[in-house]
Amino acid sequence: MASGVIKALSPWRFVRFTSTLCPHFRIPAVQLHTTGTLMGASVEDFNRAKDQLGTLKTDPGNEVKLKIYALFKQATQGQCNTPKPGMMDFVNKAKWEAWKSLGSVSQEEARQKYVDLISSLVAAEGPAVAASPTGSAKAFESLIFTTEDGITTIRLNRPQKKNAITVKMYEELIEALDLAGKDKSVLTVLTGSGDYYCSGNDLNNFTNVPEGGAEKMAKDSGDLLRRFVAAYIDFPKPLIAVVNGPAVGISVTVLGLFDAVYATERATFHTPFTQLGQSPEGCSSYTFPKIMSPAKANEVLLFNKKLTATQAYKLGLVTEVFPDNTFQSEIWTRLKAYAKLPPNSLALSKQLIRGIEKEKLHAVNVAEVERLTERWTSDECMQAIVNFFQAKSKL
Template identity: 50%
Template structure:
């Protein structure tokens, strides 16, 4: 990097204080400064490229895709390669991300790449310092994407990805199942509740997880879809098999599977600002969470079709009218009142609650398991269809352009 003295000298010779300087000499010095600045940018770009591998925390598929596109643009320029087939899920995602940069200059791409990596390094350093101060680390937490609390007879499981609107990735699916299984076996837990951290209950399935699954299976979309189907079926089964009363504290908007699984809860309390949306057709998908069975049973065929097929978004009051929600609580009072309700449920005799739920639910479990299996099989077919892949890629590309 040039010293301050050199830069100062170059600037001085090109200034108005040197009327004797010939025009071509000023241009030459300006070009020298530009070359030195470009050399500095290239050095920084190379430095950040090497530091990416030292990051300890996975930045997520969206950021990695952006970094890939910026790196290709910085080193090769605009994308002129052939478009991969729709079923080559990972390659198509990369191709789309690179193509969307269009005519961005190599220098601009380098600069943005450097900014992204520096931001990741800064965030990682900040998280490390916070962990030292609290004496805790992410690795020491019981779950990575959930908060898990057992107190006074209740277990509260909280979606904890507020920066992603509590979207559920594949790791989170696994963690929720494990959390429910742990609560089921814990003698201190009378009742369990699920809620969200932040303004959202949950934005539903994190669609960028499909890319990660495809990468884990060598880009084979069929193997990835089959693996996703197994994970989803296991996840929903953990709700069906949960033996104790299960309460949903819907603190804000809910989309997709956090909505469809509500039919498997015993009590659903909703904040007045909560909304409920299941946009399956727009994504080329089909209902899950046993909703193809529970929703018509709870609200009737016509109302279920409005939600599951025609994507009608409903309010908390409308959800209560359709028997998805038991009680709507004013947003300003939701945390206090829902907590009071949860503590009351947990104070009731444990075995009485356990046996009562068994009498109500046991007759339905076999049917629910069969519905879950059928829904997951259909979703595996949907995930490998060109219709679904194109819809998801369109969604991800639109989302990527906003980052």
């Protein structure tokens, strides 16, 4: 590769040049939603990564840009079968060699590598910044908070950990919901980065025992959970879950507090509480029997039955299920249409529908937290968690 010649080009001159053959190098002026990745990146993840590339503030360098170009070509066209450019065509020759070097890498794998690379570049620039109602900036470590087209999107952003919720992440979600409830957006969307919507509570939360011991940890965790669920109960605008993949635990139980739940066909819903020696939360002990009947809710909450997206739809937990390959495009088209509705009418209508049960929901939340606090300090729960970690370590 004629690396010396490539390095002689100014970074953004290279971007402008390659944009004629690879349009995704162009830098868009609008703020875009971002996402992370796990194995098996979807087409939507890939398209979102292309948009993310244009938001980079720092030039990644020609070597990285060649790699991005090669992965893009491999992901969209497959192996390089085009003739090698002439000896003096240094730029196109460098790009050709970068693409050719990928050999027989599959389009799916190239797509995943492309998403991973872009995600790492975005992450390296630091956390996303959200504008607060007063106009000041707020940075979140584990969330991406954006407002566009009348929609505030809160995106769980720990894709490498399947968006498992840490103690810090709980606090950030409470703050993000408070911001979204006060901003000028019409509706709020909660979704996940990568292939998972959310894998529930990060069980490593249970390994960091404070000086006060297990009882203090349980008390503090209970207070945090109560505030977290209350943020959903009190949310003043339409709140919509865009379930982009599997959902576990708390991310499932709070779905009964959303105003609409849209899921990709590959999503699953699992609440393995008794398996871990725990009990339901998120007001699910009240909302699930009401939504899906007591007998069906018992299968889910007591006996750990995992639901497919179609099963969750039939039980009433999910509003609608979409094919995975069109999920994101269909959902955002619909949400943008919803966001054009009169905002005050939407908010006031939600308050009429939900307001009558708010007192009941808060009481259920308190009762669930009290029971969970007891469970967390029980020998049965601690042994169940130990067994979980032991089984995980053997995998």
